[in-house]
Amino acid sequence: MKASSRYLCLLIFMRLAAEAPPLSATAQDEEKLKELEEIIVTATRNRRSFAQQPTRLEVLGGDEINEKANMKPGDIRMLLNETTGIHIQQTSATSFNSSVRIQGLNGKYTQLLRDGMPMYGGLSSGLSLLQVSPLDLQQVEVIKGANSTLYGGGAIAGLVNLVTKKPEAKPEKSMLVNLTSAGGADASGFYLSRLGDWGTRVFGSYNKNSAYNAADNGFSAIPKFERLSFNPHIFFESSKREFSIGVNAVKEDRIGGDMDYISGQRLRPAYFEQIETNRVSTQIEYISKLESGDEFVFRNSFNSYQQEINTLDHFFRGEQLSSFTEAHFLGASSMLNWVVGINLWTDNFDQKLIAAPSALDFDKQTAGVFAQGTFLFSDVWSLESGLRVDSSSEFGEFVLPRASLLYAPSDKTSLRIGGGLGYKEPTPFGEEAESVQYRGIMPFETGQLVAEESLGLNIDLNHSFDLGNDVSLNVNFLLFYTKVDNPLRLLELSDSQFVYRQPDEYLDTKGAELSAVWRWKDLKYFFGYTHADVEEHGADERKMAPLMPKDRVNNVFVYEREGDFRVGLEAYYYGRQKLTDGSTARDYWIFGLMMEKVFSPSVRLFLNFENLSDTRQTRFGTIYTGSKLNPVFSDVFAPLDGFIINGGIKVRF
Numbered sequence: 001m002k003a004s005s006r007y008l009c010l011l012i013f014m015r016l017a018a019e020a021p022p023l024s025a026t027a028q029d030e031e032k033l034k035e036l037e038e039i040i041v042t043a044t045r046n047r048r049s050f051a052q053q054p055t056r057l058e059v060l061g062g063d064e065i066n067e068k069a070n071m072k073p074g075d076i077r078m079l080l081n082e083t084t085g086i087h088i089q090q091t092s093a094t095s096f097n098s099s100v101r102i103q104g105l106n107g108k109y110t111q112l113l114r115d116g117m118p119m120y121g122g123l124s125s126g127l128s129l130l131q132v133s134p135l136d137l138q139q140v141e142v143i144k145g146a147n148s149t150l151y152g153g154g155a156i157a158g159l160v161n162l163v164t165k166k167p168e169a170k171p172e173k174s175m176l177v178n179l180t181s182a183g184g185a186d187a188s189g190f191y192l193s194r195l196g197d198w199g200t201r202v203f204g205s206y207n208k209n210s211a212y213n214a215a216d217n218g219f220s221a222i223p224k225f226e227r228l229s230f231n232p233h234i235f236f237e238s239s240k241r242e243f244s245i246g247v248n249a250v251k252e253d254r255i256g257g258d259m260d261y262i263s264g265q266r267l268r269p270a271y272f273e274q275i276e277t278n279r280v281s282t283q284i285e286y287i288s289k290l291e292s293g294d295e296f297v298f299r300n301s302f303n304s305y306q307q308e309i310n311t312l313d314h315f316f317r318g319e320q321l322s323s324f325t326e327a328h329f330l331g332a333s334s335m336l337n338w339v340v341g342i343n344l345w346t347d348n349f350d351q352k353l354i355a356a357p358s359a360l361d362f363d364k365q366t367a368g369v370f371a372q373g374t375f376l377f378s379d380v381w382s383l384e385s386g387l388r389v390d391s392s393s394e395f396g397e398f399v400l401p402r403a404s405l406l407y408a409p410s411d412k413t414s415l416r417i418g419g420g421l422g423y424k425e426p427t428p429f430g431e432e433a434e435s436v437q438y439r440g441i442m443p444f445e446t447g448q449l450v451a452e453e454s455l456g457l458n459i460d461l462n463h464s465f466d467l468g469n470d471v472s473l474n475v476n477f478l479l480f481y482t483k484v485d486n487p488l489r490l491l492e493l494s495d496s497q498f499v500y501r502q503p504d505e506y507l508d509t510k511g512a513e514l515s516a517v518w519r520w521k522d523l524k525y526f527f528g529y530t531h532a533d534v535e536e537h538g539a540d541e542r543k544m545a546p547l548m549p550k551d552r553v554n555n556v557f558v559y560e561r562e563g564d565f566r567v568g569l570e571a572y573y574y575g576r577q578k579l580t581d582g583s584t585a586r587d588y589w590i591f592g593l594m595m596e597k598v599f600s601p602s603v604r605l606f607l608n609f610e611n612l613s614d615t616r617q618t619r620f621g622t623i624y625t626g627s628k629l630n631p632v633f634s635d636v637f638a639p640l641d642g643f644i645i646n647g648g649i650k651v652r653f
Helices: 003-017 025-037 062-071 077-081 259-263 431-435
Strands: 058-060 086-090 098-102 110-114 117-120 137-144 158-164 172-180 184-195 198-209 224-237 241-257 272-289 295-311 315-332 336-351 362-376 381-392 396-410 413-424 452-468 471-485 489-494 497-501 506-520 523-537 542-544 551-561 565-574 588-600 603-610 624-626 631-633 644-652
Touching: 062 077, 062 137, 062 588, 062 603, 077 086, 098 110, 117 272, 117 295, 117 315, 241 259, 431 489
Parallel strands: 110 158
Antiparallel strands: 058 137, 086 098, 110 117, 137 158, 172 184, 172 644, 184 198, 198 224, 224 241, 241 272, 272 295, 295 315, 315 336, 336 362, 362 381, 381 396, 396 413, 413 452, 452 471, 471 506, 489 497, 506 523, 523 542, 523 551, 551 565, 565 588, 588 603, 603 644, 624 631
C-alpha cells in the first residue's frame, strides 16, 4: 500500500472517531466497577476474590482481548506477546511456527489450557498459537512460575488458561470480518444463548492468507494458509448440577518457502515447507453441588491431532491421541478453601510410514493425586499450600510441593512470596525439532534420559496510588528465579541425524518484571519492563541461552471514550539476544497505532497500523545462507513481515 493511501485511511478514521460526545465520568466509573465484578478466577480453583489470591495471577479481560483481537483475529500470538514477562518466539522462518516463553524459558515449559484442561501438548503444541482464535474467550489467566500442584508436569515456567464465554440470560450474536494489507482475510461468527436451564455456544471461523514476501528475497515471510475452525458447545445448569460438552475442530493447510513455487510459477525442485493439520478435541465437564455446600467436579478432554509435513526431500506424518481425565472435590469455610482430586493423562503418538526402531512412536500414561488448601489466617495474612504426587509409566514418581504467602496490610498494598517444584517428561517434540521438521530425529534410547525437574521462587509487590483529580497509578514489581535440572537438548550428530541428550547440569532464569498502569479520565498508559537472564550451566562452561531478549519494554498509551472510540499508540523494545551460533543479534523497536470507532452498540469499525517503522530482520541482514534451493535459515529474532495494515468490522445482533 502506498504511503499516501496509508495516511488517507488514518485521516478518515480519525475524523470519524472525533464526531461523538464523550460519556460522563460517572458512567465510566460504573462500567469499570461492572467489569471488576465480572472477574471470576478459575485457574486457582478457590472461591476467593481476585485480590485475595495468595498465588500471583494475571487476568487479561475483555478489553485486552478485544483490543488484540482487532489486530490478530485469527490467533492469540499478539494477545500473549504484548504481556509483560511473556515472549512469543517464532521457530520457523517460513511456516510461522511459534511458542510461548514465560520469563525466558523455552516454550516446552509453558502449559497451555482451555477451561482448565490441557489440550495443546507434544506434537499438537507446535501450531497451537496460530490456530487458537481469541474471539470466543471471556478472559485469559496467566500464572508465572511453577504451578504443578493442580496441573502436573509441564508447568515449570507457568501456565496460560484460556477461559471461554458461557451463556448468560442475554443472548450474544456477533460477526467479524477483517482484511490485511499482507493478503490476509478473517471471517468469524459467534452465537451464545440460554433458554431456561440449557445454553448453547457456537463459534466458527475462516482464516486465510496469501504468501507474503516483505523483503523481496524470494521467500515467504507469511506463508500461504487456509484454516477452518468450528467449536459447538452445549450447557446445562440447574440449582444443583452443571454439565457441558463441546467439540473443537480445526483443519488447516499452509505452505511457505519459495514464492514462485507457492504461486505455481515454478515447478520442483524448489524449497518449500507444506503442513497439513487436522485437530479434533472434546471437552466434558460435570459439576454437582452437594448438600454440604461442597462441589464434585469431573472433567475429561480427548484430543486427536494429525500433522503432515512435506518438503523437497523430506516427508513426515504422525498422529497424536491424548486424553485428560480428572475428578476433584472443592470445599470452603470462613477460614479455609480446599481442593483434593485425582487425574490421569494418556498420550500416544504413531509416526506413519516409518517402522520401529526409527519411528518416534510412544505410548505413556501419568496418574496423579493432589491436594491444596488456601488458609485465611486474618484479614492481612493468608497462605496457599499444596502437594501433588505423580506416577509416570516412563519416568517414575514425582513429589511436588508448592506454597504461596500473601500479606495484604491494606486494600492498596499486597506482598506475595511463593515457590514450588515441577517437572517435564522428555518428549521428541519441541522448538528444536520443529525447526528441522522432525527430520532425522532418533528415537529415545531406553535408560538414557531422565525427567527435567525444577525449583521456582518469586516475590511480588503490588501497590495502588490514588493521586487525586481522577488520577490513579498501580505498580507491580516481581522478582523471579527458576532452576531446571537435566535440561533436554537436541544435538546434531551429522547433517541428517539428531539425538536428544542432557549435556548440561542445569539451566536457570532469574530476573525481574515491573508493570505500571496510569489512568486519568479517558487516558490510560501501560508500562512493562522485563529483565530475564537465562543461562545454561555445563560441567566446564556457562553461557547465555539463545533467542531470548535480555530486556523487554512495553509501552501502550490509550485514549478511550466509552461507547464512542478508542485510539492507542504502542512502542515495544526488544533487547539484544544470543543466537545459536554464538553471535549476538541487535536490539530494535516496534511501533503501532490502533483505532476503533463505535457507531452504535451493534456496529464497530477497527483499523490498525502494525509495525509502523517496518522493523524487519531482513533489514538487518540476510535471513538465509546457501542457495535458494537449499537455504540454511538464520535464527528468527525479529519480525519478518514488517509493516502491515489491517481493518474490519464487528457486528453484534
